[in-house]
Amino acid sequence: MWMEAEADAQAVLAAARVTAVHKRKALWRLYLARKGRMQADAANEALEQWVAAGGSSAEAAKEKGELQGMERHDDVDEVASTLQNTHLDKDDPSFVHPDTAQDMFTIKDDVHGGKGAFAQKALERGILILAEKPLLRPPAGYKEEGPVSPQTVLTLVERLSPTDVARLVSLRNARADDARYPHHCFAGIWSTNAFSGAGICLVASRFIHSCVPNARYSWHAESQRQRIFALRSIAPGEEICVSYLMGRNIYGSSSATRCAWLSDDYRFECACAVCGGTPEEVAASDHRRSMLARIWRALPTMQDDPRLAVREIASAIRIMREEGFHMDADDFAGEAVNCCAVFSDWESAKYWATLMYESRKAEFGEDSGHTRKAKAIMENPGDRRRLPMAGRYSGVKFTDIRV
């Protein structure tokens, strides 16, 4: 990654006709690339050339302070490529949980010019593909997925050993050219690879995105592991893809909107099984997803007609299946549980709670808090500690409405 950035910058500098502004910009990129590769001396040299080409001396002084604090790793590319070639990070038991069978997938080059994870054998829905201890956790107090400042990322990185810094910089940085990430490559690496509140995981970071993912990330707080579960059967040799977009952002948006988000945040043009389809296929998928968004938005307005709400929920889950979208059915099923439990239709409440439980078990694992909660509701939908409105009314039946 940084080698590519350095080569790009060198190519601009070598060009016969380059304007002063372009030269200054290229020198800055050269400096960032060398800094990203932890080559302090070479980075310093590029920084001095940048000042000579009109760069700010004050900015350079600040950067020099950082360079002085940086341990030298001229062998960083060698270390990173060793890691990538031997999968040392994948096989390292301190990162990957022994429950994760080592022969489930392999990390190798994919058709997008980077790395990806490929199934090595048939994987069934609900199988735990990976359980990985993060190399970097978000700072204390960080709850939801969200931006972490470059300064904070730097503070986290400073605690790492040189070998782990080398491992970190072997990851993709989609923000190398982003003016919002001016000072440090580490912030770019963070924003490219930190998912579902876990922070940075060396192996999980290699899974690419799809808008019809066959696997999903989930942070398991109890074991402090980033986990990946299969959402459907995955054939040997198939690339394992997760979603970088969360929940309704992915199943309730159009391909054009998702592509714009992904391009902005991760710098790639999505050509997944949905976005890469023919215009007719993309339009059909957009239509299905717009119906999902419409149903979700309309549910709160259907309180006076709970049978309509449950019919719409059943239709939403059917649409998700038609779309090949195998996550988040629990969001809809949970709403149906409420409707049925409020009207004391325990048989239907159990039906929908079972759907919710099965969905969560496959996506988050039997041992996740989320799944345990669904199981408790499935076993006793009348428990008001979990559903405060349960059993309030009667007289409406839902037994004829199923997916």
Ligand SMILES: C[S@@+](CC[C@H](N)C(=O)[O-])C[C@H]1O[C@@H](n2cnc3c(N)ncnc32)[C@H](O)[C@@H]1O
């Ligand atoms: C978390 S990393 C995934 C692993 C990455 N391919 C690598 O080589 O390390 C995210 C980056 O992978 C690439 N990527 C992820 N999903 C992609 C897709 N569906 N198509 C093309 N590139 C993708 C983009 O460059 C993105 O910024």
